[in-house]
Amino acid sequence: MATSEFWQRVSSTPSSSSQEWNEGSTANHQRTARGSAGMWMILDALTVLGACLVAAVIELHVNPIAGVRGFWHGTLIQGQTMGIQTALLCGFTATLIVISRSFHLYTPTRLTSHLHEQRLSVQACLVSGLLLTGTLYLIKAEEVPRSVVLLAVVLLTVSLSLRRLVYRALLYQRFERGMNTRNVIIVGTGAEAHALRHHLLSIRQLGYNFKGFVHVPGIDTQLAGTTGDVLGALDSLFDHARKHFVDEIFFASPCERGVIKNVLEQARANGIDLRVVPDMYDGLAWNSTIEYIGQFPTIPLHRGHVPEVGLILKRLLDITVAALTLLLFSPILLAIAIAVKLDSPGPIFYASERIGKKARVFRCLKFRTMVRDADRKRAEIMHMNEREGILFKISDDPRITKVGRVLRKYSLDELPQFINVLLGDMSVVGPRPPIASEVRQYNLAHLRRLDVTPGITGLWQVQARQDPSFDSYISLDVAYIENWSVWLDIKIILRTVGVVFAGTGS
Secondary structure, eight states: OOHHHHTOOOSOOOHHHHHHHHHHHHHHHHHHHHHHHHHHHHHHHHHHHHHHHHHHHHHHTOOHHHHHHHHHHTOSSTTOOHHHHHHHHHHHHHHHHHHHHHTTTTSOGGGSOHHHHHHHHHHHHHHHHHHHHHHHHHTTOTTSOHHHHHHHHHHHHHHHHHHHHHHHHHHHHHHHTTOSOEEEEEEOOSHHHHHHHHHHHHOGGGOEEEEEEEEOTTTOOOOTTTGGGEEEEGGGHHHHHHHTTOOEEEEOSOOOHHHHHHHHHHHHHHTOEEEEOGGGSTTSSTTSOOEEETTEEEEEEEOOOOOHHHHHHHHHHHHHHHHHHHHHTHHHHHHHHHHHHHHSSSOSEEEEEEEOGGGOEEEEEEEOOBOTTHHHHGGGGGGGOOSOTTOOOOTTOTTBOHHHHHHHHTTGGGTTHHHHHHHTSOEEESOOOOOHHHHTTOOTTGGGGGGSOOEEEOHHHHHOTTOOOHHHHHHHHHHHHHTOOHHHHHHHHHHHHHHHHHTOOO
């Protein structure tokens, strides 16, 4: 959108357009909320099933297989058919999910405190248990042992509380490492904007990284003391959002409705969450719920889709593949380490600083394949570069050792990167992590490949590894990001095996 068009103020949106916009914003928010909450509902349902099964096994003194068989044939509890047992189990599960949803237990973890979440979790389990007990009384199901019901509710309460506690602890641990955090820009430079910034920075468990203010010319006048934190004006908002890998934009400046509408449309197009401070936009989205960021009320106008189930499956795939590879190849890893040490002086491993997801710097591990002072000699051989643009690669690099040439041919030098995968710095499949000097030459479009976790292998490695074109390199990475699925990862992994055995590495 052109700057002049962006800054064209819409004096007053007709009521019909306002209603359509409000309804569109609310519908989008509700669809996203349903998608993100679905995974937790499924986990709750599985937890209910597991708690009831364990309770029945303990109280009825049956083994798990016999218990499942008895439930299926309607003989687990004397006098109760499978239909009644199934109805009770489904009703208990549905009740827990409905109550948990009404308690907002499926909202993002970062938006609620730990103690508040635990209290609501216990309350949801107890209320569901009381309703189940009342149902048993009304249908006169005296054959159902109340000890089974009581134990199931206790096990469910402990399991849900423990699961949420462990998940939150792991989430906070990743926040401390700079992972899974959300980068934010605050639109506005007034008192409200500064208060919001202080709030986000003071409560670290929220997982927010403040990247800067964006001021609104003609409205924001309080720039004293904030100049160093101001990224620019509102017309450059999404350029700065791209540069800083922003996940959410907070509006804390009282702009007119037309300006917010334009920003909302661009936020949807860029997949960036958008929130406003409700006191400044009374009536903007009447049907939207107020979400508290800590104790700061906000109205979410847009929330980008996050494939949570798919990302969990991807992480499980990463851990499984990395652990099995390191275990099965441990004798080969030891042999390579000895060969590298005997071949040339220097360390066994080469740890280089690479740029990961959202420009996060990490140390990428490889077996050393070059002479010890290879980095200092790079400038001397830049004229031999065989790749186009930003990429640097020489097929007959004089810095490579004898053992290193063999390791590179079969990509064995990259085996230690599975340690990076276990640490969460890398994935098995994804764009290759670039070095800082390459990223400094990227334009805004190239930064798209840093939106995801980098990988050991990827679409470029299996389709165009010898292609010297940087544009091809970027296009394949972007194609992978936009078409990603767990099945695509599996196919790339299988094709990588063939590439490795063919010895087509550099």
